[in-house]
Amino acid sequence: MFRQIGDFISVFFTKSRKINDEPVNKVSLTVIILIDLFILFNVFAGLDDISRWYLSPSQAYFCYSPWQSYQTDTRQDKDFIIVSEALNRSPNIPEYEREYNQNKLGKVSPICTDFDNLKNQINQPNNKQIFTTIETKQKQVASLQEKNRNIRSQYDSTLLEKIAGQPSNLSINEIQAQQAKQELDKNNLTIANLESEINNLKQELLASNESVNFLNLLNAQDKFEAVKAGYERASFWYPTIQIFLQLLFLIPLIFISLWIHKVALEKGYGLIALMSWHLLVIFFIPLLIKVFEFLQVGVIFKFLFDIITVIFGGLIFLISYLYIFIIPVIGFGIIKFFQQIVFNPKSQASKRIEKSRCLNCGKKIQSHHNHCPHCGYYQYVECENCHNLTYKFMPYCYHCGTLNEHRQQ
Structure with a gap:
């Protein structure tokens, strides 16, 4: 070997x-x-x-990854999160057609096609309006919470000034303790009302026919x-x-x-x-x-x-x-x-004989050499007709011209 x-x-x-x-x-x-x-x-x-000609698993089953994430999500508002993702998509362009249906072998899962169509249907004007209103109110809540954090930081400083007996006209804070408490109570009440409105809007969004159909598919364990x-x-x-x-x-x-x-x-x-x-x-x-x-x-x-x-x-x-x-x-x-x-020496035999080369290794040898001095290969075979030695792999004997059936031994 x-x-x-x-x-x-x-x-x-x-x-x-x-x-x-x-x-x-x-x-x-x-x-x-x-x-x-x-x-x-x-x-x-x-x-x-x-x-890349054949659809990859992530292309043929493109819904698997988001669906699995939904299945393993433990957050209470996971339904709203996945519906809100649908509202942030480009409308009326199915994902499987946009990315994966480009003259490739294989086919997209029909269940994933349904998944994408139902998800795309959520992106309706009324649902979009509800979602925009939710986002606006969430920004208002975030702004009020930021104000409350600033008020609390000043409130703590005001209490220290009051304990130290510092006159109110010399305070470095814009809001006095009593005023700060009133402002905090007012903001908290507004935040509570906004959060209640946000929850109602979320329930309204999730109760829409498009959202219900999509969530029903997501919760179909067999699918x-x-x-x-x-x-x-x-x-x-x-x-x-x-x-x-x-x-x-x-x-x-x-x-x-x-x-x-x-x-x-x-x-x-x-x-x-x-x-x-x-x-x-x-x-x-x-x-x-x-x-x-x-x-x-x-x-x-x-x-x-x-x-x-x-x-x-x-x-x-x-x-x-x-x-x-x-x-x-x-x-x-x-x-x-x-x-x-x-x-294959058989296909190269003719040219090697013409150039006085070994039938096996192709290296130069003398015409009277029976064996190759380089590889030891025996160059001749006995003619079936005249029994003289003739070249291996060649179809005719060079002594009598007879066609030999078995040229390699």
Whole structure:
């Protein structure tokens, strides 16, 4: 295995900087590298764009987060708070249409669509007027409370002056103790009346048909559980779907560049073979990254996580052990893929024979060498017709011209 990896690395670097086995000049290599960087940038940009093609869980179930916040809210006025949020929205523009319905795969939850429509219906002129009145009265209450704080601070100082026997005409405070108490009582009475009016207005707002319909949906536990289950299911599958879409983007590019590379090798188009080889490498870089991501998230990770949990309980670190063994196997498979398809001696045999090169490793050998001195590979096979030695992988015997059915042994 280590010898195969070494041969693979050697061939990799040779193919990356040579045209027809001749080194590329530095200027040309620099241009090729700049092209590689430009293409790599665009590949990652394309991967990012296609990964957003499918609706994310927060888009498909956009109502889940505010609904969950409402469910866990313990404040007494949580109904008024969520209704007031609806009154602060831009009217008549459903959120799911404004943000998420943009020619994407997947669909928005129908329950979230109802959630948004009912929330949008609250934003009516009469409800808006009630809410504006509530805000105005709340500002009046806040202003009176601020005045009371100032009066109390002066009241405490006035009491100290009175205890000290200081004449009232020498006081630094604008309000005397008796006057301060009267002012505080008056303001508190006004605040109480305003708060009572505010509570009545809140009840009136919450009693409107639009608010009642929206709050009924919020308190329908079965609907919330359905949204919650859909959101969790979407969150589980979303990373896998993203990676699948990204593979759909990458795999055609890999096969096209691989096909161009093979044709260029067969036709002897050295520059095209070099550039297509670089493209192949560029496309494989994000592919490997996405494969590793797929092993860390999504279905496979969840599958391994569940197996480890059932068998070994909390020993989740064992997943790392599995990956330590799995990743080398995947790497070995990639190397075998390149050896069988990209570096397949059968497809390269003709040109290597013409240039007196080893059928296996491609290095220069003498015509009378039966075995390659670099890799030890035996170059010949016995002809089925005349039984003389002829080149492996070549369709016809160079002694008798017979077509050989089994050219590799």
